[in-house]
Amino acid sequence: MLFVFLFVTMFKFNSPRQNSMLNYLTIFLISVLSSACQGKFEEENKHIENLKTQLATNKPNADIDIGLFESRIGFIESTLMIFANDYKESMSLELGNSLSRYKAIKKI
Numbered sequence: 001m002l003f004v005f006l007f008v009t010m011f012k013f014n015s016p017r018q019n020s021m022l023n024y025l026t027i028f029l030i031s032v033l034s035s036a037c038q039g040k041f042e043e044e045n046k047h048i049e050n051l052k053t054q055l056a057t058n059k060p061n062a063d064i065d066i067g068l069f070e071s072r073i074g075f076i077e078s079t080l081m082i083f084a085n086d087y088k089e090s091m092s093l094e095l096g097n098s099l100s101r102y103k104a105i106k107k108i
Contacts, residue, residue: 076106
């Protein structure tokens with residue numbers, strides 16, 4: 001790709017001075033970019049190792065009983081469905097707030 005770029009720029013300008021300046025600039029930029037990419041990523045590696053250890057220590061918290069949560073969600077949905085279908089009287093503010101909190105618990 002570099003050779004294609006140099007070949008195209010060689011015929012773009014008529015003046016040899018502009019061609020040589022552009023070639024020097026391109027070589028300088030490539031050398032700067034290549035030297036910047038050769039650094040050792042020690043700090044980043046430390047952060048990655050730190051994150052790996054945190055994940056390893058947090059693994060027991062990630063092992064949750066999915067069946068238990070699914071049964072709780074089913075129970076909450078059935079209770080809310082009963083209120084939606086069968087409750088015909090006017091609802092007090094406290095009951096409405098409690099049902100809203102109950103829906104929030106289901107989302108959590």
